Amino acid sequence: MPQLLISTAKAMTNLTEPHPMKLSLSNMLGISYPVLVAPMFLVSNTSMVIEALKSGGTAAIPALNYRTESALREAVAQIRSAANAPFGFNLIVNKSNPKWKQQLSVLTDLKVDFIITSLGSPEEVIKRCKPLSIKVFCDVVNLAYAKKVEALGADALIAVGSEAGGHCGPVSNRILVPELVEHCRIPVIAAGGISRPEHVREMLDLGAAGVSVGTIFIASVESPVSDDYKQALIKYKSKDIVLSTRLSGSHLTVINTPYVQQIGTKGSFLEHWMKRHKRFRNFLRMIIFARGMKKMEKAAFKATYQTVWVAGPAIDDIHSVRPLRAIMQELTAGF
Ligand SMILES: Cc1cc2nc3c(=O)[nH]c(=O)nc-3n(C[C@H](O)[C@H](O)[C@H](O)COP(=O)(O)O)c2cc1C
Known part of the structure; x- marks a missing residue:
């Protein structure tokens, strides 16, 4: 090949560099x-994080789970004193979390290993984390947004499929994952409906990192939620999972308990009206x-008739309350 063509090809696509897609999550984090x-x-x-790290995986906590900066700092110290492996935090980076910039300052100050951004632009998080070598993984639900965050410098994508618990995406990760793998250069982590080793294998076979x-x-035994919540995860099945906009304003997966049936899953007329008017949105x-959040908090920890319990269709594979380590071992059996 003429010299000019070789150098043009190298310059255009950096062909000589190892493709980052080849990095699995294990290689990226050394787990x-x-x-x-x-x-x-x-x-x-x-x-939960400590047990996940000790079981050979990794884990992240939403920064919102801590009311104060000192509680967030204390959590990082506690994990670091008990386990020696990388872990991260999740930042909701839109207006529903007015504290995200302070939380980001704490996390960059403590140089956590990675940050997962959700529900907003990761631009500022990436800008502040890059110089500190803190990895930024971004929740995405479609290719257009994935391309945007990749261009901003994200280290990995978290493909949130329609099977996911919480704020699920519109597309199954059986479609989303291969699409992102094909069109993006950075690693893709699959989220949603993964509850058995064969699901993990399927996602890895589709190219997920x-x-x-x-x-x-x-x-899990380590999870702090009430026993009522845990028992509901055993009792209800995926056919009982519904999408509600009443709790966060976006589609959220909840168990269709009698209380959820009573209050309904859609916002009121006034909420719909205000949503259509930008000034109030x-x-x-x-x-x-x-x-x-207040309603969910009450339901998660106390005995209450207001049973709004967030969970995804993966509840089909929950049959008992077990130590996190046992759940992880089952999920990774054969790896
Ligand atoms: C109870 C619950 C709370 C969640 N809270 C958050 C959150 O605060 N931030 C976030 O980015 N994702 C959140 N998620 C989504 C998860 O991070 C993850 O994408 C999802 O659980 C994967 O799907 P699965 O539940 O089928 O495993 C939540 C999911 C559940 C079930």
């Missing part, structure tokens, strides 16, 4: 299994979010 115990609002805690798993770990989002 045994490419499994991330997903960040879950109200659920994730330091005990690893998996992010939430729902099945809510029923952000204000409304904050109100719905704050009100919904």
Whole structure:
């Protein structure tokens, strides 16, 4: 090949550099299994993270699970004193989390290993984390957004499929994962509906660098939620999972308990009206979010008739409450 063509090809695509897609989550973080115990609002805690790290995976906690900066700092210290492996935090980076910039400052100050961004632009997080070598993984639900965050410098994508618990995406990760793998250069971590080793294998075969798993770990011994919540995960099945906009303003997967049936899954007429009017939209989002969070908090930890329990269709594979380590071992069997 003429010299000119060789150098042009190299300059255009950096062909000589190893393709980052080849990096699995295990290689990226230096862990045994490419499994991330997903960040879950109200659920994730330091005990779950410590057990996940000791079991050969990794884990993340939503920064929102801590009310104060000192509590967040204390959580990082506690994990670091108990386990020696990388872990991260999740930042909701839109107006529903007015504290995200302070939380980011704490996390960059403590140089956590990675940050997962969700529900907003990761631009500022990436800018502040890059110089510190803190990795930034971004939740995405479609290719257009994935391309945007890749261009901003994200280290990996978390493909949130329609099977996911929490704020699920519109497309199954059986379609989303291969699409992102084909069109993006950075690693893709699959999230949603992963509850058995064959699901992990399927996602890796589709090109995923690893998996992010939430729902099945809510029923772990280490999870701090009430026994009523854990028993509901055993009792209800995927046919009982519905999407509600009442709690956060966006589609959220909840168990269709009698209380959820009673209050309905859609916002009121006034909420719909305000959503259509730009001036009120952000204000409304904050109100719905704050009100919904209070309801979820009460339901997660106390005996109450207001049973709003967040979970995804993966509850089909929850049959008992077990130590996190046992759930992780089962998920990674054969790896
Ligand atoms: C109870 C619950 C709370 C969640 N809270 C958050 C959150 O605060 N931030 C976030 O980015 N994702 C959140 N998620 C989504 C998870 O991080 C992850 O994407 C999802 O659980 C994967 O799907 P799975 O539940 O089928 O494993 C939550 C999921 C659940 C089930």
